[in-house]
Amino acid sequence: MQNISEIDELIKLISKLPGLGPKSAKRIVLKLINNREELIKPMTKALTEVYKNISRCKNCGSLKSNSNRCNGCESSKNKYNIICVVENIADQWSIESSSIYKGYFHILGGTISSSNNQKKEDLLIDSLVERVKKNNIEEVILATSATVEGQTTAFYIQDSLKNTNVKISKLAQGLPVGGEIENLDDGTLISAFKNRQSLPK
Numbered sequence: 063m064q065n066i067s068e069i070d071e072l073i074k075l076i077s078k079l080p081g082l083g084p085k086s087a088k089r090i091v092l093k094l095i096n097n098r099e100e101l102i103k104p105m106t107k108a109l110t111e112v113y114k115n116i117s118r119c120k121n122c123g124s125l126k127s128n129s130n131r132c133n134g135c136e137s138s139k140n141k142y143n144i145i146c147v148v149e150n151i152a153d154q155w156s157i158e159s160s161s162i163y164k165g166y167f168h169i170l171g172g173t174i175s176s177s178n179n180q181k182k183e184d185l186l187i188d189s190l191v192e193r194v195k196k197n198n199i200e201e202v203i204l205a206t207s208a209t210v211e212g213q214t215t216a217f218y219i220q221d222s223l224k225n226t227n228v229k230i231s232k233l234a235q236g237l238p239v240g241g242e243i244e245n246l247d248d249g250t251l252i253s254a255f256k257n258r259q260s261l262p263k
């Protein structure tokens with residue numbers, strides 16, 4: 063490789079993306095450079111637009127365009143009395159594509175963990191409690207991962223909701239230990255939803 067700092071910088075950034083190492087980052091950068099007009103130009107524009115206009119909804123944690131109302135919130139045309147709590151948007155997409163669940167989502171944006179700096183405030187748990195109270199929600203499904211962090215987070219949420227009357231349930235046992243929702247196949251996900259267990263109040 064020649065040492066061209068602009069290219070090195072781009073390779074470094076792209077190799078931070080999920081599933082990509084330095085080798086695939088190099089291939090991507092070469093592809094980009096060889097397709098300046100078809101790829102680099104529109105991609106630069108699209109990235110700028112996303113950077114400027116897309117943010118996380120402070121109410122439900124979903125992504126929204128700053129110029130529109132949030133689709134994931136209670137303002138949407140579908141009214142539900144159920145909220146499914148997930149760690150991230152990829153989890154929501156997996157659950158949606160399995161078609162097992164119709165209701166609102168609440169996206170935490172992470173988990174409570176002692177090993178990272180994720181703050182409880184960032185997980186929008188207060189706004190989850192607000193949503194439950196304001197919208198006559200009857201059930202909250204905790205669909206966090208079967209990891210230590212996921213289960214700690216679920217326990218914390220359960221505790222935060224104890225002063226509401228909402229029914230709280232958890233995806234069924236049978237999720238593989240360490241299983242992250244986004245990596246589950248539809249069959250496992252569907253049976254985990256169908257056999258979800260109510261948690262004692």
Ligand SMILES: [Zn+2]
Nearest residue numbers: 119122132135
């Ligand atoms: Zn929202």
